[in-house]
Amino acid sequence: MNYLLHLYLADPTPESLLGNLMGDFVKGRLDESISPELRQGITLHRRVDSFAHDHDLVRRSKNRISPRYGHYRSIMVDIFYDHFLARNWQRYAPMPLESFAAGVYRLLQEREAQLPTGLRRIAPRMIAHNWLVSYRDVQVIGRVLAGVSGRLRRANPLAEGLGELTRNYDVLQEDFETFVTDLEAFVAEIKAGGVP
Template identity: 40%
Template structure:
C-alpha cells in the first residue's frame, strides 16, 4: 500500500505512474500488450517491493513493532513510510505534494484503458478522497489500516497497528529517512540498466 513511494520513485510521466501502481494488481508475467514504459514500471514496482523485503533498514522498522502483528508488520511499515514521505514531501521534491497528486490523477486517467481492472475500480476513490495528499494526516493512516484489515484474508488486527505509529513514531521516521536514501540509490541504479 505504499503508493506514494512507488509514484515518487517512478519517472514523472503517466505511463510510468500507471505501471508503478499496477505492480500491486498485476500478478505473474507482465502482459506483453502493455506499453513498454508501463511494463518497465511494473517491474520497477516489483524491484522496490523486493528491496523492502530484503533491506536491513526496512527490517529494523518491522522489528520495532509488536510481534503479534507477525507478517503484517511489513504492511504497517509500508503505510507508515508513505505517511512520513507525505509529511516530509517538501524535502524530497520541489513540486508541492498537492500538485504532484493532481498530476498523477490526471496521468492515471489518461492511461485508463491500460490500467488493470483492480486499479480502474480503485482510481475514482483515489481521486475523490485524494489519497496521496491525505497520507499526511494520521486519520488517513487509521482509515487505511482499517480498510486493509477488512480486506485481508488472514485475520490480523491491522487497525490496532496504528498504536505502533504513535509508540515508535520518532524511530520509524528516522528509519524511513535512511530507507528513502537507500531506495533512491537502488532505483536509480536499476533505471540505468533497464
C-alpha cells in the same frame, strides 16, 4: 500498499507513473500486451519491492512493531513509510504534493481503460479521498489501516495498528529517512543501467 513511494520513484512520464502504480495489481510474467514503457514501470516497482523486502532498515522497522501483528507488519511499514514521505514531501520533491497528486489522479481518470481491475476499482476512492495527500495526517493512517483490514479475507489486527505508529514515530521516521536514501541510490543505479 506504498503507492506514494512507488510514484515518487517513477520517472515523470505518464507510462512510468502508471506502470509503477500498477505493480501491485499485475501479477506474473509481463507479456507483449503491455507496452514497453508500462513494463519498465511495473518491473521497477517489483525491483523496489524486492530491495525493500531484503533491506535491514525495513526489517528493523517491522521489528519495532509488536509481534502480535505478525506478517501484517509489512503492510504497516509500507503505509507508515508513505505517511513519512507525504509528511516530508517538500524535502524529497520540488513539486508540491498537492500538484503531484492532482497529476496522478488526472492520469488515472484519463487512462481508466488501461488500469488492471484492482486498480480500476480503487482509483475512484483514491481520487475522491485524496489518498496521496491525506496520508500526511496521522489519523488518516488509522483509517487506512482499518480499511485495509476490512478488505482482507482473514481476521487481522491491522485496524488497531495506529498505536504502533504513534508509539514508535521518531525511530520509524529515522528508519524511513535512511532507507529512502539507500532506495534512491538503488533506483538511480537501475535507471543508469548499473544494476542488471
